[in-house]
Amino acid sequence: MDTRVTNKKEQVIVAEELLAHLKGHQGLTRRTIAAFPEDKLFNYSIGGMRTFAEMIQELLGIAAPGIKEIATGKPAELQENFDHQNKKQNLLNAWDKASAEIEEYWPQIKPERFSETIKSFGQYEGKVWENIFYFIDNEIHHRGQGYVYLRSLGVEPPAFWER
């Protein structure tokens, strides 16, 4: 008896559903980057916070390398900067590359891996699922901040519920 199939209905969420959820968020964040006037992406902020481009670089440094680390077991390094040359298209390209990497490595994460305890980037200890949820939560958190930047610039952000 394949208990995994039998019990699928008793799981809160299965791995493919979590990936779909994550991809939905990545798509929304991409549309949020795209909604920014190019210069504001790199020079606008509120209350001494980072620009949205800087937040996006943080996100790029976390989810894809973190999921690759979870999938392969090879240590990842936290790297939050790259030479985007103040071009929106370069950020979008990096975003697409990260999304493709997540999709490539995700299927290598074995079901039992999610409840294992790891130290992400050599420093963030927790269960694999907790790490992945953190990646997603952190993206939602900063994207929500990007929405305020957009609103204060008179730009309508993408609909939050559309994925």
Add this chain to the structure above:
Amino acid sequence: MDTRVTNKKEQVIVAEELLAHLKGHQGLTRRTIAAFPEDKLFNYSIGGMRTFAEMIQELLGIAAPGIKEIATGKPAELQENFDHQNKKQNLLNAWDKASAEIEEYWPQIKPERFSETIKSFGQYEGKVWENIFYFIDNEIHHRGQGYVYLRSLGVEPPAFWER
């Protein structure tokens, strides 16, 4: 053989873990409300957005009634306003009451319920887990916006990673 116990390790996340995750977020949102100067909670906003108190009322109208509906099967109504009398303490009390309700009703959600399709509040169709994730994501999204309000007021928000 109790397959549920056997397969616990192969689940992305079990129900108690999702509750713990949700409670961690609720605690952080509570600290975010508490960080606001009382008047700013009710009269401050950026870019024509809602005040943080209005966003909190939206959240109060969603998670606790939504989880009660999921647990009991009894239809919930979307109710996003209550008479807070512009008092921070009234918002905090309502928040605590909602958190207690979530904790009360959560154990009534049967494991197989998470993959059932429902229409939350009579209008949001999706699987139970998708609805619950939406409640959490929406809270993170608006709380992130509250962080920008706080920063623009010169107030340090609570640490995002502390739950």
